[in-house]
Amino acid sequence: MTEPRESLPRHVAIIMDGNGRWARQRGKPRASGHQAGFRTTRDIVEACGKQQIEALTMFAFSSENWNRPQKEVGLLMDLFLRALKSEVSKLCENNVRIRFIGERSAFQPKLRQEMDNAEALTRDNTGLKLAIAVNYGGRWDIVNAAKQLAVQVREGTLEPEQIDIDTFSQHVSLSEITEPDLFIRTGGEKRISNYLLWHLAYTELYFTDVLWPDFCEAELINALDFFAGRQRRFGKTGDQVKGGAV
Numbered sequence: 001m002t003e004p005r006e007s008l009p010r011h012v013a014i015i016m017d018g019n020g021r022w023a024r025q026r027g028k029p030r031a032s033g034h035q036a037g038f039r040t041t042r043d044i045v046e047a048c049g050k051q052q053i054e055a056l057t058m059f060a061f062s063s064e065n066w067n068r069p070q071k072e073v074g075l076l077m078d079l080f081l082r083a084l085k086s087e088v089s090k091l092c093e094n095n096v097r098i099r100f101i102g103e104r105s106a107f108q109p110k111l112r113q114e115m116d117n118a119e120a121l122t123r124d125n126t127g128l129k130l131a132i133a134v135n136y137g138g139r140w141d142i143v144n145a146a147k148q149l150a151v152q153v154r155e156g157t158l159e160p161e162q163i164d165i166d167t168f169s170q171h172v173s174l175s176e177i178t179e180p181d182l183f184i185r186t187g188g189e190k191r192i193s194n195y196l197l198w199h200l201a202y203t204e205l206y207f208t209d210v211l212w213p214d215f216c217e218a219e220l221i222n223a224l225d226f227f228a229g230r231q232r233r234f235g236k237t238g239d240q241v242k243g244g245a246v
């Protein structure tokens, strides 16, 4: 097993982008890009476990991705279903706990069932905490939290004055794990695309032109090296953070 690095992110959040362009560069249909992207996802989950990262959150399908051609959406759903069926035993073997964030009511019952099943089967695993964001949107997440708090206020169990950042944080997705330390987006775009809007407030952002199917352990290590070189100040001065003047 690899020695823990000196400055390792506890939680890494990834936007896996560039499958379509990877396929186009090879004169192949977009489907083959998604298939190749799936293989990368599998490898990177394993690599993160090996690097002793505690939590990994991956964006697989955004709430806006429904706007793609129906054929591509169908294909992604098929791939997702097949991947769930084929991978769950491997996740168990590797002690990975998987769960899904996003609005799952939009999915077909058999897909929802596989998602529930994968979560239940891996629930007690103590290794990497893997979250897959599907039909996820950062704005949806924030609205959902606001809605839950509004219900509590209506029911009289919460006073509006009690709502603060901590209370709010408890109602967004991933509330029980530490916020992402490192964000990685492959595929060259420098945007957040409605990913973890609430959670990324102080995350270190890493963008690479590498297309997701070409992302590999060495590329992950480049991102970890980038992270190790950051000074996280959280509003303080550099000297304060270094333990100097306060």
Ligand code: IPE
Pocket (backbone or CB within 6 Å): 016, 017, 018, 019, 020, 021, 022, 060, 061, 062, 065, 076, 187
């Ligand atoms: C990311 O790759 C996968 C999903 C959004 C499902 P893309 O399909 O967005 O690939 P590009 O951006 O078209 O290359």
Ligand code: IPE
Pocket (backbone or CB within 6 Å): 015, 016, 017, 018, 059, 060, 061, 062, 065, 189, 191, 193
């Ligand atoms: C973001 O990628 C969503 C996922 C990787 C699942 P997109 O390819 O959908 O993002 P935009 O549309 O280029 O912003």
Ligand code: MG
Pocket (backbone or CB within 6 Å): 017, 018, 019, 187
């Ligand atoms: Mg894209």
